[in-house]
Amino acid sequence: MKPQSILFGAAIIALSACSSAEKSADAIADSLATTSEMAPAPVAAVQILSPAEGDTLTLPFTLTLGATGVEVIAANGLREEGKGHHHLMIDGDTPPSDSLPLAAAPVVIHLGTGATERVLDSLTVGPHRIIAIFASGDHVPWTTVARDTVNFVVRK
Structure with a gap:
């Protein structure tokens, strides 16, 4: 060949x-x-419904949260898939570890009753940032649930 x-x-x-x-x-x-x-595929996420990004607010105001793809329940000490409650990081960074419970700190507001609203009345005048984090009943953040952040200004 x-x-x-x-x-x-x-x-x-x-x-x-x-x-x-x-x-x-x-x-x-x-x-x-x-x-x-x-x-x-369903997307699990928390949303800050109000205030909106860039809002200018006077105190007090109500912060309202939403959640999709998860069930908001009271903190019960358990880690149940798809269930948990809200935490708010006020002017703080995201937690240093997503495998540990969120620590009690001045920058952390814990909505352990399963609440989706919180009246904020003690912020200082000026710019602020809030990060909403969804955590299990044992306060460990769910890494499978998207977080939300909002920046706003408090005026007199």
Whole structure:
């Protein structure tokens, strides 16, 4: 057999394999896209419903929280999947560890009763930031639940 014939045959086989692989990859991508469109995965998140980003407020005001994909319950000391309660970080950073309970601190407001509202009446005049964190009944933050942050200003 001539070397040219062998090279030509090898090129045909390689092109066929690439074409088949591309078709298989396209079929898999189409299948995944169709599956995603049919049944979107639920997204668990907490939302700060009020105040809104950039608001200017006077004291007192009510902070209102929402949650999707989770059930808000009173703190009960248990770690139950998809259940928990809100914590607010006032002008603080996110916790140093998501595997430890949120520590009691001046910058942490614990809504352990399962509340979704809190009247804030003791913030100083000026800019503030609140981070809403969803934690289990044992106060350990859920890393599978998206957090929300809002920046606002308190005036006299």
